[in-house]
Amino acid sequence: MSRISTALSAPFAPVRAYFRKHRSFGIFVGVALLSIALPLLTRVPPFDGIQSTNAWVNAFTTAAIYAMLAMGLNVVIGFAGLLDLGYAAFFALGGYTYAFVASPFTGVHLPFWPMLLAGGVVGAIFGVLLGAPTLRLRGDYLAIVTLGFGEIVPITLMNADKFTDGVNGIGGIDKPSIPGILQFTLTNPWPMYGLVIALFALIMIMIYRLQDSRIGRTWDAIREDELAAESSGVNVVIAKLQAFAVGASIAGIVGVVNAAKITIVTPDQFRFAVSISVLAAVVLGGMGNTIGVATGAFVIYLFQSILLKQLNTLVENFNIPVLNQIDFLDFQYVLYGIVLVLMMLKRPQGIFPARRRMREFAPLKIGKRGLK
Amino acid sequence: MATASVTSSTAGRLLGTARLPLSIFAFLALGLGVLGIDQFVNAMTLGAIYALVALGYTMVYGIIELINFAHGDVFMVGSFVAMFISSSLLGNEGSITNVPLLGVSVLVLFALTIGVMALLGALIERLAYRPLRRAPKLAPLITAIGVSFILQNLIQFFFGPTIVTVPQLVPIEWSIQVSGSRVPLLNLFVIASSVILMVALQLFISRTRTGRAMRTTSMDRDASSLMGVNINRTIMITFLIGSGLAGAAGVVHGLYYGNTNYSLGFQSGLKAFTAAVLGGIGNTAGAALGGFLIAFVEVGASAFGYGRWGGAVVFSLLVIFLVFRPTGLLGSHTGDRA
Numbered sequence: 001m002s003r004i005s006t007a008l009s010a011p012f013a014p015v016r017a018y019f020r021k022h023r024s025f026g027i028f029v030g031v032a033l034l035s036i037a038l039p040l041l042t043r044v045p046p047f048d049g050i051q052s053t054n055a056w057v058n059a060f061t062t063a064a065i066y067a068m069l070a071m072g073l074n075v076v077i078g079f080a081g082l083l084d085l086g087y088a089a090f091f092a093l094g095g096y097t098y099a100f101v102a103s104p105f106t107g108v109h110l111p112f113w114p115m116l117l118a119g120g121v122v123g124a125i126f127g128v129l130l131g132a133p134t135l136r137l138r139g140d141y142l143a144i145v146t147l148g149f150g151e152i153v154p155i156t157l158m159n160a161d162k163f164t165d166g167v168n169g170i171g172g173i174d175k176p177s178i179p180g181i182l183q184f185t186l187t188n189p190w191p192m193y194g195l196v197i198a199l200f201a202l203i204m205i206m207i208y209r210l211q212d213s214r215i216g217r218t219w220d221a222i223r224e225d226e227l228a229a230e231s232s233g234v235n236v237v238i239a240k241l242q243a244f245a246v247g248a249s250i251a252g253i254v255g256v257v258n259a260a261k262i263t264i265v266t267p268d269q270f271r272f273a274v275s276i277s278v279l280a281a282v283v284l285g286g287m288g289n290t291i292g293v294a295t296g297a298f299v300i301y302l303f304q305s306i307l308l309k310q311l312n313t314l315v316e317n318f319n320i321p322v323l324n325q326i327d328f329l330d331f332q333y334v335l336y337g338i339v340l341v342l343m344m345l346k347r348p349q350g351i352f353p354a355r356r357r358m359r360e361f362a363p364l365k366i367g368k369r370g371l372k
Numbered sequence: 373m374a375t376a377s378v379t380s381s382t383a384g385r386l387l388g389t390a391r392l393p394l395s396i397f398a399f400l401a402l403g404l405g406v407l408g409i410d411q412f413v414n415a416m417t418l419g420a421i422y423a424l425v426a427l428g429y430t431m432v433y434g435i436i437e438l439i440n441f442a443h444g445d446v447f448m449v450g451s452f453v454a455m456f457i458s459s460s461l462l463g464n465e466g467s468i469t470n471v472p473l474l475g476v477s478v479l480v481l482f483a484l485t486i487g488v489m490a491l492l493g494a495l496i497e498r499l500a501y502r503p504l505r506r507a508p509k510l511a512p513l514i515t516a517i518g519v520s521f522i523l524q525n526l527i528q529f530f531f532g533p534t535i536v537t538v539p540q541l542v543p544i545e546w547s548i549q550v551s552g553s554r555v556p557l558l559n560l561f562v563i564a565s566s567v568i569l570m571v572a573l574q575l576f577i578s579r580t581r582t583g584r585a586m587r588t589t590s591m592d593r594d595a596s597s598l599m600g601v602n603i604n605r606t607i608m609i610t611f612l613i614g615s616g617l618a619g620a621a622g623v624v625h626g627l628y629y630g631n632t633n634y635s636l637g638f639q640s641g642l643k644a645f646t647a648a649v650l651g652g653i654g655n656t657a658g659a660a661l662g663g664f665l666i667a668f669v670e671v672g673a674s675a676f677g678y679g680r681w682g683g684a685v686v687f688s689l690l691v692i693f694l695v696f697r698p699t700g701l702l703g704s705h706t707g708d709r710a
Contacts, residue, residue, distance in 0.1 A: 083510055085517075133695040140439045140513060141694055144645060148687035151642065155684045272638065276517065283514055334525040340518030344511045345503055 024205045031201040035060075035193070050310060058189040063301040064196045065258050068203055070281040070297035071290055072250030075207060077279070078288035078354065079216065080243035081223030082135070083143040086150020087278055090248040092270035093126055094119035094255020096157065099170040099265045112176035116256050123252020124245040131244035135237055150275055158267040169266025173259050184260075192261050199257060200294075203250060207290050210246065219243055273333070280336050283343060286350025296351060304332055395701065396661065403668045407675055409553040415671035416664065417559045417628060420566035423663025424621035425644035427573065427656055428493075428614030434590040434654035435610045438501065441516035444641010445523040446493055446615050450622025451632040452527055454485045455538040458626070467543035477541055478627075482565075485623050486616040493615020494608050502604070520637070528634040535633045538626035562624050569620055570660050573613065577656060586610055590654065639683065643670075646690040652700025661701065 019026030041047060042056040051059075069091060076084045097119050101110040134145045157164045164170065175184040176195065184191045210216050218239040221229035230236050259265050278297070285296025343350070404412045425447045432440040458464045458481050468474040500519050504512040546557040577583040585606045588596035597603050626632055647666045651658025669689060670682040678685070693700065 077510075081510070083513060134691065137694055137698060140437075140509060141649075141698065143513060144439060144649070145691050145694055147642065148646075148690050151639075152684045152687050155681070159680045159684070276521070279514070279517070331525070331529070333521050334529070337518040337521030337523075337525065340521070341500055341515050344507075344515040344518070345500075348507065348511050 023208060027205050027208065028201050031197060031204070035197040039193075050306065054189050057193050059302060059305060061189060061193045061196045061261065062305070063298045064200050065254055065261070066278070066281070066301045067294040067297040068196075068200055068254045069251060069278045070285065070293045071203055071207055072247045072254065073278050074282050074285075074287065074290060074293040075210070075219075075250070076243050076247035077282055078293065079211065079219040079223065080240055081219075082240060082243060083140070084146045084244075084247065085143050085272075085275055085279070086146040086148070086153070087247070087251060088270040088272070088274035089146075089150045089153035090123045090126060090251035091255045091258070091274065092153050092157065092265075092267075094123050094252035095259040095265040095269070096164065096170070096255075097122045097252070098256040098259045099173050102174040102260075103170050104172045105165060105170045109174055112174065112256075112260055116253055119252040119256035120249035121252070123255070124249035126252075127245045127248025128241055131241050135240040135244065147272075150272060154267040154270050157270075164267075167267065169264055169268075171264040173263045173265070175263065176260050186263065196257060196261075199253070203253075204290060204294065211290070215239065215242055277336070280340055283340060284351055286352040286354060288354030289350070289352050292350060292352025292354070308332060399661075399665065399668075407668070407672060409550060409555070411671055411675045413555050413559050415668045417562045417667075418671060419664030419667030420563045421621050421625055421628070421663075422640070422644050422647050422666050423660040424566050424569065424617050424624070425640065426647035426651070426659040426663045427570070428618045429645050430648040430651070430653055430656055430659035431586075431610050431614045433648065434656075435586060435607055436501070436505070438512050438516065439645065440501075440614075441513065441641075442496060442519035442523060443614065443618060444639075444644065445520045445637035446489065446496070447618040447621050447625075447641065447644070448632070448634065448637030449492065449523055449527060450485060450489045450615075450619035451538070451625045451636060452531060452536070452622070452634075453488050453619065454481060454623040454626045455536060455632060457481055457484050457488075458539050458541070464539040464541060466539055468541050469543055474541060481541070482620060482623055485619045487619075489619025489622070490612040490616035493611040493618070496615075497608055497611040502607075520641075524634055524637060531634065533634060535631045537631050538629075540627055540630040542627055558628060562628050565624060566620070569617060570656075573617070573656060576613075582606070582609055643683075643686055646686055646693075649690060649698075650693055650700055652702040655700065655702050658700055658702035665701075 019029075038060055039053060039057055042053050047056070050056075069087070073084060073087045076082050076087070098112075098115050100106055101108050101115060101118075102112065103109075130146070130149050134142055137145065158166055160166075175186070176191075177183040182191055184195075211219075218229070218234050221232070221234055222236055222239055226236060229239075277300070281297035281300050282293050284300065285293035287293070403415060407415060425444065428443045428446070429440060432438060432443070458477075461484075462477060462480065464477065468477060496519055500515045501512050504515060540558070542558045542561050544556060544558055547554045548557065548560075549555075577586060585596065585601045586609065588599070588601060589603060589606045593603055596606075622632075625636075643666055644663065647662035648659045649662070650665055651660070651662030653659075666686055666689075669685060673679060673682045673685050
């Protein structure tokens with residue numbers, strides 16, 4: 001088996017060697033190829049029967065947005081080992097930032113592109129504001145503080161109705177445009193798809209470069225043994241703050257894109273369930289492995305938004321009265337729960353584990369010569 | 373779980389022992405003064421429910437250092453179990469005016485619900501947490517989130533996403549007059565039953581053999597194992613008691629509000645956890661105190677017209693407390709908590 005695969009991959013050896021050396025370019029090419037292949041795939045049965053290509057492209061866009069969130073949360077959880085249960089709050093802050101400066105609600109209409117950066121800056125600022133006092137706390141306390149923050153933000157957005165129009169949210173948000181060349185519209189999903197894919201590739205490249213940098217190695221050290229890292233001269237609080245800020249700014253940027261895509265933000269879009277689905281994606285994909293996490297999130301989104309609905313129609317065809325009454329979408333979160341528990345019990349490293357994590361979660365084996 | 377801190381001077385020791393009664397007294401006087409009798413009784417009632425739930429959090433954290441995320445949902449399931457037992461098994465529809473019958477019904481309701489919930493709690497511990505006892509910290513926490521999701525959505529599936537009515541066995545009309553205000557007996561009943569349970573718990577932990585095993589296990593698991601304490605059994609008993617108390621809180625919640633819904637667990641669980649942190653996590657007396665404190669903050673907020681902000685105020689309080697005094701009001705038995 002291995003000989004066959006070596007023989008098959010032999011002609012590609014120079015290609016692989018090239019991409020190992022130029023990983024950022026490799027990611028760029030890989031994402032580009034996938035982004036072309038996916039829409040083509042929707043033209044083929046059985047996928048073409050489910051929905052139109054435009055609807056598929058729209059779904060891919062949302063799935064990629066979700067995958068970007070998962071990559072961002074992975075920096076916080078997978079790299080630095082900090083459990084953030086209120087990640088949706090930063091997503092919300094990004095979305096509302098854009099909504100404030102580009103909607104009829106405030107009457108201000110700033111262009112989209114600089115606001116993309118502003119969303120990241122706002123996310124990072126709030127990340128540092130929340131992190132600075134709380135990152136000294138132990139891991140599980142941090143989880144609760146972030147959870148509390150994740151609750152406070154939607155509650156505030158809902159109750160401060162003078163500024164946010166409460167439950168209704170802010171609608172009619174401006175679509176991005178490239179002046180004189182391209183105006184994004186709700187009916188044509190392709191420009192948004194291109195934008196999101198480009199951003200996806202950028203974020204992935206950025207995260208990989210960060211992981212290999214001094215900061216990334218610091219995060220590894222803290223996660224594995226905080227005390228040892230601190231004794232070796234790592235400023236633990238600063239490093240954790242950096243992880244928090246990077247994660248939060250990614251959520252902020254993605255929040256801006258998401259607001260521009262669906263043109264409305266409401267407090268309900270940023271409930272705890274959002275934080276949990278992103279967390280589930282990170283855990284399932286394999287904490288610490290950027291590509292695994294992104295793939296996990298992408299697949300989970302498509303599964304729950306398209307396949308579960310298909311399951312409903314499929315079951316209706318069988319005409320079994322008991323099964324017909326079950327709405328599989330209702331079971332979505334039960335499934336999440338069961339999958340989270342089972343994964344932690346049976347395969348805590350995730351479906352695509354990071355190499356380092358595999359060792360971390362592997363039980364100690366005591367052999368004849370002591371600890372291995 | 374000792375309240376006294378390491379103070380050497382006599383004055384310090386005196387202050388240490390008197391801290392709990394003093395703070396309770398100061399806090400009750402302040403609450404009564406600011407809120408007036410009606411709101412005071414409301415806050416005490418709400419606080420009794422929070423305190424019962426907070427006890428489960430604090431006990432489990434004290435013994436295995438796990439934030440049992442699913443505990444709020446165990447409380448929610450408890451309220452549904454109570455509803456089911458009360459209306460389907462006992463066939464109650466509304467209030468019972470016959471006093472002996474009322475007493476028996478309420479007692480049976482408490483006993484059955486506490487029993488069922490204790491078993492559920494032990495089952496969750498056995499299936500979801502015990503296999504992960506030596507795993508990295510993050511693993512059981514994520515499992516707990518998973519359990520919370522399962523409980524919430526199973527209840528939603530069986531009982532629907534809407535509010536479900538629960539028979540209010542104690543008639544709401546019964547009341548006594550306290551300095552010109554009408555105080556419903558129902559509130560007093562809620563407060564009394566939870567105080568009884570809390571005192572029973574304190575006695576159990578401080579006087580019995582099992583209680584002592586629980587205390588030693590929370591201090592040093594390996595050492596108490598060497599002394600012959602059955603660790604697995606002790607941890608399971610902790611879960612039995614914690615979940616049983618959550619079941620009692622579920623009964624009380626149903627009797628008091630007359631309704632329940634599947635999403636009850638998340639918010640009230642978070643508030644109860646805040647209460648546990650406020651009082652000093654791992655400290656049972658502290659959890660009870662924290663529960664009342666949270667209720668006073670919340671009722672106070674709505675009394676002054678900021679009801680919608682109640683949740684935000686409570687969570688801000690949690691963040692502030694964790695940052696400036698992570699050991700809580702009464703402190704816990706170890707210093708390296710934060």
